[in-house]
Amino acid sequence: MLHTPDISRVSDTELDKMLDQLRDGDIVIVTKYDRLARSLKDLLEIVELIRKRGAGFRSLAEDIDTTTPAGRLVFHVFASIAQFEWERISERTREGLASARKRGRIGGRPPALTTVQKDEVRRMRDNEQRTVAEIARLFKVSERTVRRA
Incomplete structure (x- = not known):
């Protein structure tokens, strides 16, 4: 046993x-x-x-x-x-x-960046040629979040 x-x-x-x-x-x-x-x-x-x-x-x-x-x-x-x-x-x-x-409710964690912030991230990357790491530090988010934006 x-x-x-x-x-x-x-x-x-x-x-x-x-x-x-x-x-x-x-x-x-x-x-x-x-x-x-x-x-x-x-x-x-x-x-x-x-x-x-x-x-x-x-x-x-x-x-x-x-x-x-x-x-x-x-x-x-x-x-x-x-x-x-x-x-x-x-x-x-x-x-x-x-x-x-x-009813318009979406589960999960709220987005780290608003639509306006995502636009700004793209502008900084494309127009100002800033690095992903620098943008992530400025917005206090991960580099992955910046890349997704």
């Missing part, structure tokens, strides 16, 4: 080491499934690797035990519900952003 370390998430190297040491009949036990994987996709892939090695998976908090047929069913139902919920959250987020755009 192998236990994952009780950390916020198992590191990839520790996970690889554990998976390499799995033998037929071993059971990987975690306190919560999110201790083992960053996403549902990762969890499904890891549990499938564990299964292919002849081992089982148990999550104590969610009472999931893939060593039994009923446990495998519960795991897949649980995974399907989690996937559905993730897709719904994603859908609602996209709808909310589209609705905000229709």
Whole structure:
């Protein structure tokens, strides 16, 4: 029986080491499934690797035990519900952003330079032959911002 370390998430190297040491009949036990994987996709892939090695998976908090047929069913139902919920959250987020755009609200960080400042940046570069670095210092922005302008 192998236990994952009780950390916020198992590191990839520790996970690889554990998976390499799995033998037929071993059971990987975690306190919560999110201790083992960053996403549902990762969890499904890891549990499938564990299964292919002849081992089982148990999550104590969610009472999931893939060593039994009923446990495998519960795991897949649980995974399907989690996937559905993730897709719904994603859908609602996209709808909310589209609705905000229709109302004239644009998300993200405000532009570092106004339209007038961008015009001035171009004028200084083209007419005064100033360097990008010099213009960036004058406007207190990055050189990349100046180049984008």
